[in-house]
Amino acid sequence: MAGADIEPVAVFFTLAAGVVIKYILSAIVGSRKREYELVGEVASLTCYPIKSCGGFNVESGNCTNLGLQVENGVIDRHWVVSDGSYNMLSSNQMPTLALVRTKCSHGQLILDAPDMPTLTLPASPVVLRSKVVNVVSSGKTQLEGLDCGEEPASWFSKYLGREGVRLLHSAPGLQKRDITQEKKAWGSPAIAGDQAAYSDFCAYLLMSETSQAAVNEQLQEPLSLQSFRPTIVVKGSRPYDEDEWQSVKIGDNAVLRTLYCTPRCIKVNIDFKTGQRIKENKPLDFLRTIRCVPRFGKSPILGISSALDQGGSVRVGDPVYAMRA
Numbered sequence: 001m002a003g004a005d006i007e008p009v010a011v012f013f014t015l016a017a018g019v020v021i022k023y024i025l026s027a028i029v030g031s032r033k034r035e036y037e038l039v040g041e042v043a044s045l046t047c048y049p050i051k052s053c054g055g056f057n058v059e060s061g062n063c064t065n066l067g068l069q070v071e072n073g074v075i076d077r078h079w080v081v082s083d084g085s086y087n088m089l090s091s092n093q094m095p096t097l098a099l100v101r102t103k104c105s106h107g108q109l110i111l112d113a114p115d116m117p118t119l120t121l122p123a124s125p126v127v128l129r130s131k132v133v134n135v136v137s138s139g140k141t142q143l144e145g146l147d148c149g150e151e152p153a154s155w156f157s158k159y160l161g162r163e164g165v166r167l168l169h170s171a172p173g174l175q176k177r178d179i180t181q182e183k184k185a186w187g188s189p190a191i192a193g194d195q196a197a198y199s200d201f202c203a204y205l206l207m208s209e210t211s212q213a214a215v216n217e218q219l220q221e222p223l224s225l226q227s228f229r230p231t232i233v234v235k236g237s238r239p240y241d242e243d244e245w246q247s248v249k250i251g252d253n254a255v256l257r258t259l260y261c262t263p264r265c266i267k268v269n270i271d272f273k274t275g276q277r278i279k280e281n282k283p284l285d286f287l288r289t290i291r292c293v294p295r296f297g298k299s300p301i302l303g304i305s306s307a308l309d310q311g312g313s314v315r316v317g318d319p320v321y322a323m324r325a
Helices: 002-033 095-099 150-160 209-216 283-290
Strands: 037-047 056-058 060-064 067-069 079-082 101-105 108-112 119-122 132-137 141-147 166-169 204-208 232-235 245-250 254-263 301-310 312-315 319-324
Touching (some): 056 101, 095 150, 150 166, 204 254, 209 283
Antiparallel strands (some): 037 056, 037 232, 060 067, 060 312, 079 166, 108 119, 132 141, 141 166, 204 301
16 A cells, blocks of 8 residues: 555656756756857948938947947938928938948048039037927927038039938937837837937848848849948848847947847839839839738838947957847
């Protein structure tokens, strides 16, 4: 009888031990999934100072809460072109903005465009409150912007063939976009402190060379990175691997938190060689056949939109680590 009593007890403890071991193993595996893993290295860093205009590559920069900061304090997407009523203009309405080339040198922002003289502006213009206006984004969101004056206004008006165009700057101290207040159809896990200036979504856009290559392999006309406008490009990862990156650490300090995969719009259909919209074999139509997921509806995804968790310097060649969702 004693042996009979012991047997159920032994079975119980055996099963209990199995549950405990399974729990411990699951915890170990789970913790491993939450660790950073090396996924590649920084292939390029690009600053697009003026929304919808061309950018320039840099060897290094500083990750700030508002975006990639490069020489002379220039921060990604902190200038914007508007109409005379201070409604933002982008390449959606004015595709030839894509042909405006920018660079930064000796404290100046330098602009060139087809058949236009070079325009030179101060990278850090003096802020006069009398020159600060409210600029409207997407017909609803209002942000402050410093009107950069008549010279750039005349330059852009002539280039775009449109009267009343203005150039605005989101100077230090002016109101920024609170990302937590923006409602996205796909949702956004933005947290208090997440901000941006004139970018479409948030402060950072990251994608991989292999994702670009995977798309281009199936297109009749390959697309340049300018079509996707990433701030940070990673090499050495698998195609579309960034879809799974919940947090990205670059080098020793900078940490970006992924908000969501980046939904793509009609800007992908702009030919950056001509500044005209592509009318046949539209890249966006193709992307919809391979990169759509229910969360984003008809907007195909490519790359990831991120906010800053920890600032720091970044450099081309820095290792890139990712923590998966």
